[in-house]
Amino acid sequence: MMLKMDTTRRQFLSGLAAAALHAAEPVIDIHQHTNYSGRSDEALLAHQQTMGITKTVLLPAGSRFGLEAQAHGNDSVLQLARLHPGKFLFFANEVTWLPEAPAVIEKYLKLGAIGIGEQKFFVDSSASTLDAICGLARDYRVPVLLHFQHERYNVNFDGFHKLLERFPQVNFIGHAQTWWGNIDRNHRQEVMYPNTKVTPGGITDRYLRDYGNMFGDLSAGSGLNALLRDEDHARGFLERHQNKLLYGSDCNDSLGAGDKCSGSKQIAAVRRLASADVARKILYANAARLLRLTL
DSSP, X not given: OHHHHHHHHHHHHHHHHHHHHHHHSOOEEEEEOTTGGGOOHHHHHHHHHHHTOSEEEEOOOOSSSGGGTTOOOHHHHHHHHHHSXXXXXXXXXXXXXXXXXXXXXXXXXXXXXXXXXXXXXXXXXXSGGGHHHHHHHHHHTOOEEEXXXXXXXXXXXXXXXXXXXXXXTSOEEEESHHHHHTTSTTXXXXXXXXXXXXXXXXXXXXXXXXXXXXXXXXXXXXXXHXXXXXXXXXXXXXXXXTTTEEOOOOOOOSSSSSTTOHHHHHHHXXXXXXXXXXXXXXXXXXXXXXXXXXX
């Protein structure tokens, strides 16, 4: 009985120590939105605090579509970042094909935006439509974050390597259903949230391996699903791409915890499936390096 009690006590104390260590470590969230599904700025601030986020990158919508989430645009993220300069940073964005898109994005880059995106628009990711925006990213030395969704946003994912090769100086961050579905070599493109075991060697795996300017955003249900659908594969994937993966939440709840908060579940999954050193890279060190941040 004494041995059992001692073991239980040691496990309890070990858990407390691990929780304290995690609470002390920074977390950079590279993917959140203002007015996400109508959520207030105050609720967003509380949500991020509950999750233990040190710095949050706000991704604006363009002047149309609201990223299919009622998200607000450039002025909204600029204002919130100025109100909370230690907590929020922001990207710039505009609908890819609008003639004024480069000028709009450049305006906000000059005002302090540290990236471009979330580019979530109806374009061909392998064509030249993104070239003007990527030229700005090259000139301002900022990354571009793209939402890949089969037959909808940034389509022709298997041809995206053409853009990677045209702009080797630009860092790209991949996100969403088609990006994460394609960790599997046998992925069926029309399936948004696959639940089968993963056969390694998919397009996403190859992009991360073969292109130094390609990174992955773990956010949203698609990123969480990619880890949980096959945890044995996920352990190897996190280890293999430990220098190329970035934590993002992209969840629209107001709690920052529980079953509805994919962001908090993603943090827990990374810490459970990766070593402590790899988890630190994914949760903050990679983003700090890529975005040139100091904590």
